[in-house]
Amino acid sequence: MNYKNLLLGAAAGFAAGYAAKQALEQNCGPSPEKVLASVKESVKKDGKIYGSWIVMKPENYQKNDLDYQVFKGGITRYTDGLLEQFDFAADASTGTIIDLTQK
Structure with missing residues (x-):
């Protein structure tokens, strides 16, 4: 497996997780x-x-x-x-x- 693909996949997963976290925090109340x-x-x-x-x-x-x-x-x-x-x-x-x- 190519390390570029592995790092790219990890970065994409991190970005998606961070975006999901931000969306959930905005929809929740205080x-x-x-x-x-x-x-x-x-x-x-x-x-x-x-x-x-x-x-x-x-x-x-x-x-x-x-x-x-x-x-x-x-x-x-x-x-x-x-x-x-x-x-x-x-x-x-x-x-x-x-x-x-x-x-």
Whole structure:
């Protein structure tokens, strides 16, 4: 077997794999970690974040007769000497906060 053909085949396989990886990443929404970071940025404007969590698997969620795939989670914030707890639901495909409720 000719080494040129072997190297050419390996390069073509690598290029195809890389292109497939890029296409899959563009079609997927943000990771749960990125969604949590975005929610924390929004909530920490009014106080310091004390703790946070997120469910890593998207769940079905309905609001105003619309169905969503969401990441659910929670944040604890320290404001003016008081701890405040929030639950949130963020769209799994965009990371947009759909619901934020204080406990």
